[in-house]
Amino acid sequence: MGANSAEGPGSQSRREWLTRRHIALKEARETHFWIRLLRGSNPRIYDGPLAALENESDQLVAIFTAILKTARKNDAANG
Numbered sequence: 001m002g003a004n005s006a007e008g009p010g011s012q013s014r015r016e017w018l019t020r021r022h023i024a025l026k027e028a029r030e031t032h033f034w035i036r037l038l039r040g041s042n043p044r045i046y047d048g049p050l051a052a053l054e055n056e057s058d059q060l061v062a063i064f065t066a067i068l069k070t071a072r073k074n075d076a077a078n079g
Contacts, residue, residue, distance in 0.1 A: 001027035001060065018071060025064035032057040 001024040011017035035054045038045065 001025075001031070001064075005064075014075075018068070021064060021067055021071070025061065025068060028057060028060040028064055032061055 004020045004024040004027065008017050008020045011020060032054070035050065035057055038050060039054065
C-alpha cells in the first residue's frame with residue numbers, strides 16, 4: 001500500500017492517481033484481514049505489537065477511504 005500511495009504524485013492522469021489509491025485501499029483491507037486472522041488463530045500473540053498493527057491498519061483503511069470519498073466528491077463538483 002505504501003508503494004502505490006507514494007507513486008500517486010507521479011501519476012500521469014487523475015484516473016491513474018485514483019487507481020493507485022484504490023489499490024492502496026485494497027492492500028490496507030487485505031493487511032487488516034491477515035492481522036484479524038492471526039488474532040483469531042492464536043489470541044496469545046495478539047497482545048502488544050499485533051494489537052497496535054491492527055489499530056494502525058484500521059486507520060489506514062479509514063484514511064484511504066476518506067481520500068477516495070473526497071476525490072469522488074471533488075470530481076462530482078467539478079463536473
